[in-house]
Amino acid sequence: xxxxxxxxxxxxxxxxxxxxxxxxxxxxxxxxxxxxxxxxxxxxxxxxxxxxxxxxxxxxxxxxxxxxxxxxxxxxxxxxxxxxxxxxxxxxxxxxxxxxxxxxxxxxxxxxxxxxxxxxxxxxxxxxxxxxxxxxxxxxxxxxxxxxxxxxxxxxxxxxxxxxxxxxxxxxxxxxxxxxxxxxxxxxxxxxxxxxxxxxxxxxxxxxxxxxxxx
Amino acid sequence: xxxxxxxxxxxxxxxxxxxxxxxxxxxxxxxxxxxxxxxxxxxxxxxxxxxxxxxxxxxxxxxxxxxxxxxxxxxxxxxxxxxxxxxxxxxxxxxxxxxxxxxxxxxxxxxxxxxxxxxxxxxxxxxxxxxxxxxxxxxxxxxxxxxxxxxxxxxxxxxxxxxxxxxxxxxxxxxxxxxxxxxxxxxxxxxxxxxxxxxxxxxxxxxxxxxxxxxxxxxxxxxxxxxxxxxxxxxxxxxxxxxxxxxxxxxxxxxxxxxxxxxxxxxxxxxxxxxxxxxxxxxxxxxxxxxxxxxxxxxxxxxxxxxxxxxxxxxxxxxxxxxxxxxxxxxxxxxxxxxxxxxxxxxxxxxxxxxxxxxxxxxxxxxxxxxxxxxxxxxxxxxxxxxxxxxxxxxxxxxxxxxxxxxxxxxxxxxxxxxxxxxxxxxxxxxxxxxxxxxxxxxxxxxxxxxxxxxxxxxxxxxxxxxxxxxxxxxxxxxx
Numbered sequence: 286x287x288x289x290x291x292x293x294x295x296x297x298x299x300x301x302x303x304x305x306x307x308x309x310x311x312x313x314x315x316x317x318x319x320x321x322x323x324x325x326x327x328x329x330x331x332x333x334x335x336x337x338x339x340x341x342x343x344x345x346x347x348x349x350x351x352x353x354x355x356x357x358x359x360x361x362x363x364x365x366x367x368x369x370x371x372x373x374x375x376x377x378x379x380x381x382x383x384x385x386x387x388x389x390x391x392x393x394x395x396x397x398x399x400x401x402x403x404x405x406x407x408x409x410x411x412x413x414x415x416x417x418x419x420x421x422x423x424x425x426x427x428x429x430x431x432x433x434x435x436x437x438x439x440x441x442x443x444x445x446x447x448x449x450x451x452x453x454x455x456x457x458x459x460x461x462x463x464x465x466x467x468x469x470x471x472x473x474x475x476x477x478x479x480x481x482x483x484x485x486x487x488x489x490x491x492x493x494x495x496x497x498x499x500x
Numbered sequence: 501x502x503x504x505x506x507x508x509x510x511x512x513x514x515x516x517x518x519x520x521x522x523x524x525x526x527x528x529x530x531x532x533x534x535x536x537x538x539x540x541x542x543x544x545x546x547x548x549x550x551x552x553x554x555x556x557x558x559x560x561x562x563x564x565x566x567x568x569x570x571x572x573x574x575x576x577x578x579x580x581x582x583x584x585x586x587x588x589x590x591x592x593x594x595x596x597x598x599x600x601x602x603x604x605x606x607x608x609x610x611x612x613x614x615x616x617x618x619x620x621x622x623x624x625x626x627x628x629x630x631x632x633x634x635x636x637x638x639x640x641x642x643x644x645x646x647x648x649x650x651x652x653x654x655x656x657x658x659x660x661x662x663x664x665x666x667x668x669x670x671x672x673x674x675x676x677x678x679x680x681x682x683x684x685x686x687x688x689x690x691x692x693x694x695x696x697x698x699x700x701x702x703x704x705x706x707x708x709x710x711x712x713x714x715x716x717x718x719x720x721x722x723x724x725x726x727x728x729x730x731x732x733x734x735x736x737x738x739x740x741x742x743x744x745x746x747x748x749x750x751x752x753x754x755x756x757x758x759x760x761x762x763x764x765x766x767x768x769x770x771x772x773x774x775x776x777x778x779x780x781x782x783x784x785x786x787x788x789x790x791x792x793x794x795x796x797x798x799x800x801x802x803x804x805x806x807x808x809x810x811x812x813x814x815x816x817x818x819x820x821x822x823x824x825x826x827x828x829x830x831x832x833x834x835x836x837x838x839x840x841x842x843x844x845x846x847x848x849x850x851x852x853x854x855x856x857x858x859x860x861x862x863x864x865x866x867x868x869x870x871x872x873x874x875x876x877x878x879x880x881x882x883x884x885x886x887x888x889x890x891x892x893x894x895x896x897x898x899x900x901x902x903x904x905x906x907x908x909x910x911x912x913x914x915x916x917x918x919x920x921x922x923x924x925x926x927x928x929x930x931x932x933x934x935x936x937x938x939x940x941x942x943x944x945x946x947x948x949x950x951x952x953x954x955x956x957x958x959x960x961x962x963x964x965x966x967x968x969x970x971x972x973x974x975x976x977x978x979x980x
Contacts, residue, residue, distance in 0.1 A: 287590070288590040288591060288592045288596060288803075289590040291592055292574075292590050292592060292752065292801070292803045292807065293571050293574070293575070295803065295807035295811075296570050296571040296574075296752075296807055296810060297571055298807075298811070299807050299808075299810040299811035300568060300570070300571075300810065300811075302813050303568045303569075307568070307569075308569075309565055309568075309569040309572055309573070309757065312561070312564060312565035312568055312569070313561060314558060314561040314562055314565055315554070315557055315558060315561060316558055317551070317554040317557070317558070318551040318554040318555045318558055318764070319549075319550075319551045319554075322548070322549060322550075322551075336777065339777075340780070393708050393742060394708070397708060410778070412777065413777045413778035414777060414778065415778050420789070420792055426791065426792040426793075427737065427740075427741040427783075427792055427793055428741050428742060428792075431734065431737050431738065431741055431742075432708070432742075449763050449766050449767050450760075450763035453759065453760060453762055453763050453766075454760065458721065458724040458726045458759045458784065458786060459584070459724060459726075459786050460786075460789070461783070461784065461785045461786075461789050461792055461793055462782075462783070462784040462785075463737065463781065463782070463783055463784075464766075464778065464781065464782035464783075464784075465780065465781060466776070466777070466778035466779065466780050466781075467780050468780070469732070469733055469734040469780055469781070470732050470733070470780045471642050471692075471696055471732055471733045472538075472658075472659065472732065472774050473641070473642040473643035473646070473659055473661060473733075474642070474661075474666050474669060474692040474695055474696075475530070475533060475534050475537070475662075475665060475666060475692070476533075476534040476535070476537045476538045476659055476662065476774075477537060477692060478774070478776075479692040479693050479696055480693075481693065481696055481697070481700070482642060482696045482699060482700055482732075482733035482734055482735065483640070483700055483703065483704075483707065483733050483734035483735045483737075483738055484733065484734025484737055484738075484780070484781060485734075
């Protein structure tokens with residue numbers, strides 16, 4: 286007998302108290318919890334910005350017209366010059382200046398030489414201050430936002446889900462997903478959180494909102 | 501390790517180990533500081549969600565649905581993972597799981613693996629098994645690294661090095677890092693930020709060159725074949741992304757019916773575990789993805805006593821555990837003894853119920869008694885495992901195994917009956933409060949006569965107050 290058959294056999298033998306006609310969906314799962322913890326009429330973009338910043342990431346808000354400037358400001362502040370760019374990244378979002386953009390293919394040693402990576406996102410989650418990447422065009426392979434020490438992520442205001450249930454419903458589980466809530470951190474020393482271990486130690490998030498008058 | 505692992509062979513029984521631990525002032529200070537920090541954080545972030553109870557109820561129900569149809573969901577998971585390009589292996593016990601992983605590593609021709617912190621691989625003693633085959637496993641989680649460098653044992657599910665403070669960690673890094681790879685800087689201080697930086701440098705090259713990684717899994721969705729690792733440091737992302745081969749060892753109870761069930765657990769786990777709204781990094785993957793991450797993915801489904809646990813309708817709920825460790829941080833016994841006293845990779849209240857069920861009550865007979873039955877663990881559990889109920893149930897089993905002739909046995913049989921009846925329990929609590937206060941002098945109970953002296957000899961037991969234990973505990977803590 287294979288171990289597979291043995292384990293499945295032991296499971297069936299263990300569940301003699303479960304009626305044979307019971308189907309999984311017959312076991313009730315009460316879902317009385319909220320779909321969202323945002324309040325009525327709450328500004329979810331502001332909430333997202335606040336919650337991301339709580340993790341000591343730096344958040345800025347702009348509109349499409351102001352985006353290139355916002356990118357330039359972030360990169361200048363971080364003194365990041367050599368940057369990894371994912372395939373499919375919209376080049377028109379990049380500022381002109383002394384930056385060097387490195388595009389795929391980039392192997393791990395090459396990524397390790399770069400100052401940072403700049404990407405789009407698949408979704409944001411307001412309540413938890415989370416960004417999610419799904420490796421679609423503009424977001425890069427997972428290594429691209431992992432090996433360099435700095436990650437600049439651009440999120441559209443319309444991509445921000447209120448809460449976890451809504452966000453999961455928007456995402457495609459067949460893609461490799463990375464949920465990011467602030468920079469790398471550890472609580473392993475005396476259960477006190479400190480930022481900065483193996484992942485990018487600096488995280489900047491730019492939220493792009495619909496254009497307002499004046500632009 | 502026994503044939504199933506889990507417990508450390510040669511460990512003293514809980515009362516003996518606890519007696520030693522209670523004399524260790526440094527240990528008690530470290531534990532008090534760490535568990536106090538996390539308790540407050542957890543309460544704050546759990547209170548942010550006004551439907552916390554509804555989330556707990558849903559989590560409990562999802563785990564119950566999964567357990568009652570575990571065969572169905574495992575077969576479904578196997579199909580989805582296989583369809584997504586992964587390979588599924590089944591391991592009846594620790595020895596078989598170790599053999600499978602060892603052979604998979606050997607097939608790659610590599611002699612080193614990087615590891616993501618995983619309770620399942622600790623349970624089976626994988627690192628030791630790999631070492632016997634000449635393969636070195638590098639733990640990459642900061643706390644696991646501390647434990648590995650110190651040739652130590654983990655003492656907490658989430659924070660395995662909770663028994664060490666920053667200065668002890670600094671000393672360890674200075675003394676040991678050089679033997680494993682990049683040494684610690686000469687002028688390393690005990691600032692947590694500097695210690696984290698030293699760990700980063702120490703492991704960096706290993707991450708960038710590793711060809712094989714071994715991980716555990718927090719969840720796996722049967723419908724999509726999606727596996728998840730929830731972490732903080734990015735060591736998980738490194739291991740899950742950069743190597744060519746990924747081997748994940750997962751207890752069979754970790755399967756969830758659907759992807760959307762995660763909406764419950766991804767809210768409960770980080771808040772219960774580290775007291776954060778969300779942990780820094782969660783990685784999900786379904787099989788393999790062309791051009792991104794490992795080209796080979798193996799999922800090892802581990803039984804190792806879980807089907808025995810499943811067979812007990814009372815004990816079954818223990819399989820709902822998501823390893824958040826909230827129960828450890830609220831437990832008055834854990835805070836005083838630390839995790840090592842439990843003699844198991846699963847310490848604390850959940851360990852006291854999980855360990856005897858995985859290895860058999862006769863192998864861990866003292867653990868169901870390593871509790872005051874105060875109920876704080878049940879309150880804290882995000883999946884509503886009634887740990888006191890399972891403890892009382894296991895105590896009765898221990899007694900049965902010993903024929904019920906001991907004094908403790910008779911007491912526990914009585915306790916079992918009393919706990920089954922709310923009316924009797926109320927009466928017993930009242931009687932205990934009265935009896936305890938009658939024995940007390942100056943608010944403390946000193947040495948008790950007869951068979952109970954073993955308990956009081958090592959403890960300055962406060963007299964039972966008229967109010968409930970939990971109320972007393974909360975008050976007592978605040979005054980400290």
